[in-house]
Amino acid sequence: xxxxxxxxxxxxxxxxxxxxxxxxxxxxxxxxxxxxxxxxxxxxxxxxxxxxxxxxxxxxxxxxxxxxxxxxxxxxxxxxxxxxxxxxxxxxxxxxxxxxxxxxxxxxxxxxxxxxxxxxxxxxxxxxxxxxxxxxxxxxxxxxxxxxxxxxxxxxxxxxxxxxxxxxxxxxxxxxxxxxxxxxxxxxxxxxxxxxxxxxxxxxxxxxxxxx
Numbered sequence: 239x240x241x242x243x244x245x246x247x248x249x250x251x252x253x254x255x256x257x258x259x260x261x262x263x264x265x266x267x268x269x270x271x272x273x274x275x276x277x278x279x280x281x282x283x284x285x286x287x288x289x290x291x292x293x294x295x296x297x298x299x300x301x302x303x304x305x306x307x308x309x310x311x312x313x314x315x316x317x318x319x320x321x322x323x324x325x326x327x328x329x330x331x332x333x334x335x336x337x338x339x340x341x342x343x344x345x346x347x348x349x350x351x352x353x354x355x356x357x358x359x360x361x362x363x364x365x366x367x368x369x370x371x372x373x374x375x376x377x378x379x380x381x382x383x384x385x386x387x388x389x390x391x392x393x394x395x396x397x398x399x400x401x402x403x404x405x406x407x408x409x410x411x412x413x414x415x416x417x418x419x420x421x422x423x424x425x426x427x428x429x430x431x432x433x434x435x436x437x438x439x440x441x442x443x444x445x446x447x448x449x450x
Contacts, residue, residue, distance in 0.1 A: 239251030240280075247325075252286070253301055254410055255293075255297055269270060278301075280314075302342035303345075312343055312352055317342060324337070324366060334370055368406065375410065383426045386429065424449050431449075
């Protein structure tokens with residue numbers, strides 16, 4: 239049904255799949271076929287309908303806590319599709335689901351690599367933190383933490399300064415963004431303090447809030 243050219247068939251197919259994965263045991267979810275993941279990503283990419291896209295995002299969030307599924311989704315182009323969806327400024331719920339899915343994908347090296355490779359990847363994750371919900375903020379900070387912890391190349395750390403990631407992390411410390419998000423943000427800022435704290439790219443008024 240997901241492969242058919244019919245808009246209606248694809249809508250019904252993804253809604254059925256959403257209902258199925260919501261009750262599947264983890265063992266079944268971990269064994270999902272690569273072709274299924276690919277078609278789910280295509281529903282988002284093709285913007286079949288708002289309802290279908292939201293259902294596909296639910297499916298990705300259900301499938302991608304497991305490592306093998308993360309790699310399948312990344313290989314299907316999920317990271318680029320999700321970032322592009324966020325750039326289109328969708329509604330609150332699709333945005334939250336997309337950020338949560340990206341957070342899951344950053345649990346594997348391939349996902350982190352694809353997020354960094356997208357010209358707007360790091361910037362859009364920083365932008366969505368503090369903009370939608372506590373869940374979105376927590377997921378965005380956790381994804382950024384994963385990138386900066388496992389892929390801390392000089393280029394990545396400098397980009398984080400340039401596109402506002404570091405500024406957003408400092409903002410997370412100052413407001414009620416949830417304890418887990420604040421803890422991750424503080425840990426990340428301390429982790430790369432040598433590069434970020436005294437950088438001329440960081441606005442002067444923000445430096446006062448940098449954790450020691």
